[in-house]
Amino acid sequence: MYPFDEIVRSERDKYFYDLLENIFASIGYETREITGEADIVETETDNFIGCDPDAAITVTMLPATGSNRVRTISNVSIYTVTVDGDGTDTIDGELTQELYEYDSMSIKDYAVGKWKII
Numbered sequence: 001m002y003p004f005d006e007i008v009r010s011e012r013d014k015y016f017y018d019l020l021e022n023i024f025a026s027i028g029y030e031t032r033e034i035t036g037e038a039d040i041v042e043t044e045t046d047n048f049i050g051c052d053p054d055a056a057i058t059v060t061m062l063p064a065t066g067s068n069r070v071r072t073i074s075n076v077s078i079y080t081v082t083v084d085g086d087g088t089d090t091i092d093g094e095l096t097q098e099l100y101e102y103d104s105m106s107i108k109d110y111a112v113g114k115w116k117i118i
Contacts, residue, residue, distance in 0.1 A: 020074060020104070021050055034059070042071065049073045051081045051099070058082045058096075064089045064109040070118070074104040083107070091115040 021033070032046045037055040042062050049059060049071065056079045061071070063086045075081040081099040083091060091097045091107055097117070099105060107115040 020072070021048060046071060051075045052077045053079050053081065056080045056082070058084050060084045061086055061089065061091075061107075061115065063087070064111065064113050064115050066111045066114075067109050069109045070106060071109075072104060072106040073099060075099040076102060085113075085115055089113045089115065092117045 032043070032049050034040055034049060034051045034053060034057070037053060037057065039058040039060070040049075041060045042049065044062065047070070051057065051059065051074065054077075059073055059081060061084065073081065073083055078101050083097045083099065083105065085091050085095055088095070090113065092115070097105060106118050108118050110116045
């Protein structure tokens with residue numbers, strides 16, 4: 001591995017992140033970019049949540065109601081983004097899922113109290 005490999009991967013993944021955000025925006029999906037150090041709560045209009053935080057953060061989802069809504073969360077920073085189901089809501093059977101550097105995850109609200117990674 002050469003020293004520039006990490007830079008190339010980083011730029012490629014940031015390009016992919018920007019591409020996802022642009023695709024979602026072009027089809028009318030609301031996108032939200034998260035920076036800084038504050039934890040956030042998903043809103044009704046967040047179809048794509050892009051995270052580039054300055055510290056580890058938590059993204060708390062609204063309650064799963066079985067509405068079949070889909071959310072995509074992407075992390076391009078070196079800090080962990082924890083995706084947390086509301087209260088006792090689960091994501092693939094777990095209360096939380098963690099996104100590490102350059103991870104993305106799409107989840108679907110498929111039943112009351114349950115999100116599924118798709």
